[in-house]
Amino acid sequence: MGFLTFGFLGLLTAAFVTETPMFVFFTAAYPFLYLGNLFVRHKRLASAQPWPVNEKIVLITGASSGIGQSLAHVFAKRGATLILCARREDMLSSVANECRELNSSVKVLTVKCDVTDESDVARLVETIETTYGRLDCLALNAGVSMGEDFAELKDYSVIKKVMDVNYYGCTNVTYKALPLLKKNKKSRILVTNSISGILALPSRSGYAAAKFAVRGFFDSLQAELWKDEIFITLAYPGPVKTEINKNRLGDDPKQLDFTNAITSEECAQELVEGVLRGDKEVIFTRNGKLGRLMEGVFPDLTAYLVDRNARKHLNK
Numbered sequence: 001m002g003f004l005t006f007g008f009l010g011l012l013t014a015a016f017v018t019e020t021p022m023f024v025f026f027t028a029a030y031p032f033l034y035l036g037n038l039f040v041r042h043k044r045l046a047s048a049q050p051w052p053v054n055e056k057i058v059l060i061t062g063a064s065s066g067i068g069q070s071l072a073h074v075f076a077k078r079g080a081t082l083i084l085c086a087r088r089e090d091m092l093s094s095v096a097n098e099c100r101e102l103n104s105s106v107k108v109l110t111v112k113c114d115v116t117d118e119s120d121v122a123r124l125v126e127t128i129e130t131t132y133g134r135l136d137c138l139a140l141n142a143g144v145s146m147g148e149d150f151a152e153l154k155d156y157s158v159i160k161k162v163m164d165v166n167y168y169g170c171t172n173v174t175y176k177a178l179p180l181l182k183k184n185k186k187s188r189i190l191v192t193n194s195i196s197g198i199l200a201l202p203s204r205s206g207y208a209a210a211k212f213a214v215r216g217f218f219d220s221l222q223a224e225l226w227k228d229e230i231f232i233t234l235a236y237p238g239p240v241k242t243e244i245n246k247n248r249l250g251d252d253p254k255q256l257d258f259t260n261a262i263t264s265e266e267c268a269q270e271l272v273e274g275v276l277r278g279d280k281e282v283i284f285t286r287n288g289k290l291g292r293l294m295e296g297v298f299p300d301l302t303a304y305l306v307d308r309n310a311r312k313h314l315n316k
Contacts, residue, residue: 048278054079062142070268
């Protein structure tokens with residue numbers, strides 16, 4: 001026991017010595033870094049205004065259900081002109097009617113579209129250009145999830161499917177729609193990412209890979225688009241009660257406990273508020289915000305806590 005204790009203390013001392021300069025610097029510099037971040041954030045939000053949503057044309061992908069459907073509702077209430085797209089045309093029509101019931105003067109166009117199909121997306125963007133000549137906000141919401149450990153997958157195509165929809169679906173639509181967005185100053189791109197784009201949860205390997213890729217792509221794209229005054233908002237919801245969580249891919253998908261999950265309408269309201277402000281990120285949960293802070297400083301502890309907490313809430 002004495003040897004183990006000595007070894008543990010030795011490792012602790014080594015870690016302390018190697019990490020101390022960084023932590024001392026960070027602790028001393030924190031107030032200045034915090035103020036610097038506030039200044040840059042204020043500058044971003046100020047340059048993102050004004051943005052009167054009732055004068056804007058908004059494209060929402062994955063609009064037939066879940067968060068996409070709720071985004072359509074919130075934007076409709078605020079008077080935006082809507083283009084709703086998804087694969088399920090009948091459900092899109094229902095969502096469009098719901099929007100008209102919420103706001104009798106709202107203009108809604110529905111387009112059947114598979115975001116992974118380049119020709120479909122090209123036709124979608126051509127329709128928008130022909131009808132309106134511009135696009136003010138692109139809300140990327142189409143997605144699928146998975147719920148099985150990678151080693152237990154019987155079909156590798158699950159990984160390809162998740163990446164195809166969540167990552168290539170986003171980049172495909174963005175690539176085609178960007179010329180329309182560039183026609184206007186202060187255009188918006190809203191990306192419904194996931195807490196899995198910050199913290200990699202077990203049984204979500206393919207999903208986390210796609211969401212981390214989405215995060216990297218749009219962080220890079222934002223750096224490219226500053227000069228065009230296009231504002232990208234990356235949203236990281238935690239558990240949300242939606243269809244995507246009931247239809248996870250895999251032979252025997254594990255489900256997370258969604259007892260304390262928020263509704264899609266609550267989620268959409270937060271997303272739209274973030275877009276209107278011009279936020280760079282919208283992180284919903286306390287755990288998400290804490291994880292965002294801890295991941296780069298305490299990677300081992302963060303990974304341990306994420307795995308422990310997720311396994312505790314996994315259900316069959």
